[in-house]
Amino acid sequence: MSENAEMSKIARASAATNHLTESNGSSSEADKIPTLQDSVATTSLPRYAMPNVSSMLPEYGNLEQDLIGRAFNAANYDAIARLPADIDHSTVAGARRMAIEAARTAAAAPHDGTRNARRNGLFSEFEYSQSEYDLYNQLENKAREEHKAIMATISGTEFKLPGSICKGKYQDGFQEGGLYPYLSDPYEAAHEMALRLKWISQAQMLSGPWSNPGHDKLGDRPSRHLAGEIMAHLRKLIVEDWEDADVTIYPNEDEQWVVRFVLNEAIDSEAGLTAYMNCLLRTNPIVLKYQLTKVVEHWDIFPGDGCAYYTVRPPWVAQPKVEAFFTLHPEERDLQTLLQHRQAEPPAPKASAKGRNWRGVVR
Numbered sequence: 001m002s003e004n005a006e007m008s009k010i011a012r013a014s015a016a017t018n019h020l021t022e023s024n025g026s027s028s029e030a031d032k033i034p035t036l037q038d039s040v041a042t043t044s045l046p047r048y049a050m051p052n053v054s055s056m057l058p059e060y061g062n063l064e065q066d067l068i069g070r071a072f073n074a075a076n077y078d079a080i081a082r083l084p085a086d087i088d089h090s091t092v093a094g095a096r097r098m099a100i101e102a103a104r105t106a107a108a109a110p111h112d113g114t115r116n117a118r119r120n121g122l123f124s125e126f127e128y129s130q131s132e133y134d135l136y137n138q139l140e141n142k143a144r145e146e147h148k149a150i151m152a153t154i155s156g157t158e159f160k161l162p163g164s165i166c167k168g169k170y171q172d173g174f175q176e177g178g179l180y181p182y183l184s185d186p187y188e189a190a191h192e193m194a195l196r197l198k199w200i201s202q203a204q205m206l207s208g209p210w211s212n213p214g215h216d217k218l219g220d221r222p223s224r225h226l227a228g229e230i231m232a233h234l235r236k237l238i239v240e241d242w243e244d245a246d247v248t249i250y251p252n253e254d255e256q257w258v259v260r261f262v263l264n265e266a267i268d269s270e271a272g273l274t275a276y277m278n279c280l281l282r283t284n285p286i287v288l289k290y291q292l293t294k295v296v297e298h299w300d301i302f303p304g305d306g307c308a309y310y311t312v313r314p315p316w317v318a319q320p321k322v323e324a325f326f327t328l329h330p331e332e333r334d335l336q337t338l339l340q341h342r343q344a345e346p347p348a349p350k351a352s353a354k355g356r357n358w359r360g361v362v363r
Helices: 003-026 036-042 063-071 091-104 132-154 186-203 224-241 270-283 285-290 323-328 335-344
Strands: 246-251 257-262 307-313
């Protein structure tokens, strides 16, 4: 059908609609379209079946053109097969109404009596079919049952080797089911009480051990009130290595500890004693734990009184910055003594300029 013919049909339909509208406007008030209030007052239908405003409005006039346009569109969702063979005025809308009515009044398929077995609408039930891979387990179960039946015919209990019964610590070795009387030990009770008190004290702790927020871990650093214990521990370590030596440890006026060795027959080498003290102070874990350091200016002293002196500094004694240097070099302490010392020293021999090469090295 050509496009001009369709336009002419639409024009004729519009003219007919306008004619009907004009004729209805000239009629009396009694011939008007019934309203919603009139339908409510004159009908006995239920409220949900009564006509509403949408059903009373005239039908959309451009419906057929929209249906034809959607059917021939590339992204159509209206089938072209649902369009009538002869397209005329109101034929497309009539075919649409007939399809809707046929779908609404279509009878449901007869129920065949089978029930769709589902559980909560998620999984369907199925009949369990035994797998061939379970054949080995079945044979093993069958053999085990036969073995039990044969054992039951011989004896009601399983076979046990003689002497293979392992009894507990408190079971009687001759009487079946007998137990030795358990006697409580007071030492075990005291140990359990100490553990219980320890658990109670730990449970009452609100936080961990106190630690200093600075860089130095004061909690791990030994304090001054442990001086006697540390000195006794240090002397015990030395006496274990030097059994016959006379060793004494005492503090001096600077709160430093002096380790004195009496040079008797037990000490056969002064150099060996000094090497031992150096190694003890560098590698012994007990000395490193107590953070004992060597006082250089008072280390390895042999004043001639038959004793050797080694001085250590505990961790709570501050180390002077320049005292060690001035003690080792007393001439540097005063300017006058420094000048006298330099004047007393012989001048170093100087090489002649002729004996030097271009790098300044004497040939």
